[in-house]
Amino acid sequence: MLADYHVHSAYSDDSTYTMEQVVKDAIRINLDELCFTEHVDYGVKPDWDHPRGARFEDGHPVTNCPYPAYFDELERVRERYGSQIRVARGLELGVQTHTIRTYEELVRKYADRLDFTLLSIHQVGDREFWNGEFQAGRTQEQFTMAYYEELLSVVQRFHGYSVVAHLDLIRRYDPTLEGPLPFSSVQDIVAEILRQVIADGHGIELNTSGWRYGLGGPQPTDDVLKLYRNLGGRIVTLGSDSHKPEHLGAYLRLGQDRLRALGFSKMCTFEQGEPHFHAL
Numbered sequence: 001m002l003a004d005y006h007v008h009s010a011y012s013d014d015s016t017y018t019m020e021q022v023v024k025d026a027i028r029i030n031l032d033e034l035c036f037t038e039h040v041d042y043g044v045k046p047d048w049d050h051p052r053g054a055r056f057e058d059g060h061p062v063t064n065c066p067y068p069a070y071f072d073e074l075e076r077v078r079e080r081y082g083s084q085i086r087v088a089r090g091l092e093l094g095v096q097t098h099t100i101r102t103y104e105e106l107v108r109k110y111a112d113r114l115d116f117t118l119l120s121i122h123q124v125g126d127r128e129f130w131n132g133e134f135q136a137g138r139t140q141e142q143f144t145m146a147y148y149e150e151l152l153s154v155v156q157r158f159h160g161y162s163v164v165a166h167l168d169l170i171r172r173y174d175p176t177l178e179g180p181l182p183f184s185s186v187q188d189i190v191a192e193i194l195r196q197v198i199a200d201g202h203g204i205e206l207n208t209s210g211w212r213y214g215l216g217g218p219q220p221t222d223d224v225l226k227l228y229r230n231l232g233g234r235i236v237t238l239g240s241d242s243h244k245p246e247h248l249g250a251y252l253r254l255g256q257d258r259l260r261a262l263g264f265s266k267m268c269t270f271e272q273g274e275p276h277f278h279a280l
Contacts, residue, residue: 003033006239038065041094090116107160116270119161129173163203166219203235208251
């Protein structure tokens with residue numbers, strides 16, 4: 001079973017990869033299933049139909065996924081290619097504590113058209129990681145702990161998600177030259193996050209892009225994955241975080257091998273918010 005559950009198309013602001021081409025490529029590389037997970041980042045991006053205040057890139061406003069067009073095209077490709085591949089319907093939610101209510105409304109509105117939702121922390125207090133704004137003026141320990149504190153706050157208050165994406169994402173955006181913090185320095189708060197996730201019936205993602213970004217392994221690290229398993233976590237999806245053809249499906253088999261080596265026997269796909277388990 002090969003399922004890529006973190007895939008972006010041109011409906012995300014940082015991709016030009018058309019949905020139909022993604023599906024055709026997924027069939028060509030023998031994926032059994034994929035899930036589109038287009039970006040939604042309230043607080044730093046407005047919706048497509050009210051772009052006032054958006055930052056511009058290449059002459060275009062950077063906005064959230066245009067939901068009606070996105071879901072309509074999803075239905076068309078599901079009908080056209082459904083005999084060759086299962087296409088699941090998802091969103092990647094860049095949640096912050098102060099935007100939870102907006103996400104609750106979004107998930108409620110599109111509940112009947114969603115199979116899966118990723119919970120990501122891409123920014124805190126509307127200060128983004130990718131451009132270093134959030135990390136500026138903080139030590140490595142300070143911005144790392146602030147990231148996990150925000151994630152804990154969100155999982156304690158928000159339940160409209162399926163799995164937590166790239167749980168240790170802040171490692172990818174560490175601007176220091178000090179090397180990663182030892183896991184022992186964040187283990188207690190990561191354990192608290194994972195206990196909450198498990199208690200609420202949610203899961204985590206093994207994101208294979210860590211290999212692509214030169215992190216030496218997936219996100220999260222083996223330490224996090226082992227802790228999740230030891231705490232009783234069983235719901236795990238695999239995703240490439242694809243934005244381009246060369247990303248699609250990349251390292252999925254390596255990710256499966258890593259899960260097996262860590263003691264997991266199953267991976268998950270989702271339908272209408274419910275996990276389906278598949279032997280690794």
